[in-house]
Amino acid sequence: MAIIPQMNLFSWTDIEDLGDLERLRLVLDYLPDETLMETLEEKRFKGRDDYPVRAVWNTILAGVVFEHGSMESLRRELSRNGQLRNLCGLKDGKVPPASTYSRFMKKLLKHEEAIEHIFDTLVEQLYELVPDFGRSLAIDGKGVSSFANRYAKNDEPDGRRDTDADFGKKAYKGRKEDGAIWNKVVKWFGYNIHLIVDAVYELPVAYSVTKASEPDINAGHDLVDELEKERPWILEQADTLAGDRGYDDTKLMERLFDDHTIKPVIDIRNMWKDGEETRQLMDKENVTHDFKGTVYCYCPTTGIRREMTNGGFEKDRETLKKRCPAKQYGITCEGAADCPVAKGLRIPLDEDRRVFTPIDRTSYAWVDAYAKRTSVERVNSRLDVSFGFEQHTTRGLKKMGNKTGLALGIMLAIALGRVKEGQPEKMRSLVS
Template sequence: MERLRLVLEHLPDEALMAHLEKSRGHGRDDYPVRAMWNSMLAGIVFQHPSIESLRRELSRNGQLRSICGLRAVPSAAAYTRFLRSLMEHGSWIESMFDELVKALSEELPDFGRRLAMDSKAIASWASRPSKEKKEDGRRDLDAAYGVKTYRGTREDGSTWEKVVRWFGYKLHLVVDAQHELPVAYTVTKGSRSDVKEGHVLLDELEKRQPEMLKKAEVLTADRGYDDSKLLSRCWDEYGIKPVIDTRRLWKDGEQTRLLPGHTNVVYDEGGAVYCYCPETGARQQMSNGGFEKDRGTLKKVCPAKAYGITCQGREQCPVAGGVRVALAVDRRIFTPIARESYKWAKEYRYRTAVERVNSRLDVSFGFERHTIRGLAKMRLRCGLALCVMLAMALGRVREKQQERMRSLVRSVS
């Protein structure tokens, strides 16, 4: 019961409860709003896959009924009406989420400094589109087919590819990569593009969490978000350094391109810059010399100077003193943190924070096995799960148990 206590004590739900109670007016109060709400939260905390599962637990567990404030187990119809009411008040759930993010920002000075973005596939309870288009509360008329392709390189240099297909939805997330907690989210059909929704997530942060955007230093994401407009926007509008992997988009076997303004300097799609010795024609990768913010350029240092190697044409080489590569040469490839640098690789590892948040949603919040149909229900369920996750974390921080902040299953003794 410790986890439920943390959520009930630290979730900022007073405004929503007051509004729902006012909306009910002088109608029947067999099952008080607060008690229904508490039992819904209990269903999420204790991973009940359906309302019927929750009702069975309430029926046998008198202690849980007492904590929720229920004298009797609500009927299935009562839960249906309550869920419908919550779906009509989705903006209140979003506001509650925003309050939790701000509260954590106040408790954790570095919260929001490192951000990571990704999407999560969530299959609908329905297995395929319905031929009937009339809404009856059982069919899923909102879900769509989604595809995600994962590619990588093995240690032996060979490549691998994994294609995941599903019928349902996508949960798009921005998380704090240091503390592995969500800071922004949207829920869409499974067919929605990650890049397009990436811009929406930035819009949401700008509107709802502007202080976090000012604090953020780095945003990591996989190659699904490789888009020159998104990368440019991160740096130009918010001063956030994007660390986003590149897709291989160059065609016809093109391996390198000539750096504008130079005759013996080329770059590849991974952001590495090479110079050719004017005497022997040998190619060497140039060393990183840092980023010049005022110029918007990356400094590249002569490899002979940086590594002490012998270069027969150094005396007549036009780039012996190094070169400056403007980000504007190719905003998709050149970013404030050089792609081939150790720092870029170190920052990119923080991207896995989103994967761990997604795993907790599956394992600790029941998204691996659920009975959700419809976009409105999915948005509500995702919003509630993320609020519960943040409320638990906030409770543990406030109760001086920060080391257990990410723990969603075991209670704290």
């Protein structure tokens, strides 16, 4: 048989060697939960202390870190894993009964703001330690099904049925290589998790949990409202914010750039309902543009259409510069002498704030910035795969809010621990 070397009863060296427990150690060391612990201990005061508040809390964190889908699964793990019990601080190796966890989780529902404060504190610490943290942001919404699958027949809350969730729907469409149009509709009963993340380090900086029916754009405005009020320094440091078509909204783009000088990098929907491919731009008779902001000029003599090249963004004028393609590419244009845009063209952003953005939609810079939007999708994937959001037993908006706050807080605590322990290259890693 395979002989396993005997380990010491408990030492940090052993914990580091074990690997799986390393993540939990980072969480226990760097999660700023002292205020919450003191509050819960004060509430208990002289009550029975068979299972100390801190020990039970640590086991709950362990359940999140090790992806346990239920308390019973966590209790089984604690029963067979003595080192985990020691690390969590359980006395005499006793595992708390299910009733203890049930009461503890009910108490946590009254301290939603404390869990949000833990998240905010971790974000602030990362901003202080990582100089470029938060420069590139991305935003997205993620649907999460409730453990319930329909509206409750009895809408009176009893702690078990879900009286908060509702139905959400997202429609997707595109065009295949052969030109055929495809459509896909996704429906679910539950909630939406809305995230703003750092697009480079793939870590959350703001979040909210809403009913599934809440539109992404409404939640996006609410997140910006919250940041303006509570943590304006996040908006002050950001250079760009990338989002999909769900955030294609003139008001959002205006407030991002006008109020915070954040360049919106948001995909655009085709809102032209008349079937036009192009429209005349400003008062230039030989210049048109499409709904994505591609600008074309037409030779006054031959009528040949050419795409104008990018000349960058003039911040002081708030205009996009477009250059004559004939001059830029060395092409002969027979009508150059009569062309009103032979010397180039300036397009004010106010011409159409959705179409014309500070980073030109037709530029390589826009493509590169928009590619970072997938960072928020990877954070969403980690919630599903590493934190058990695909298979869970959560019912209720407050419970889902606490579950989300804990998962994101743990994600940040691991990243913070990596940085403070000299492993910044592992900030995004949830494994050892």
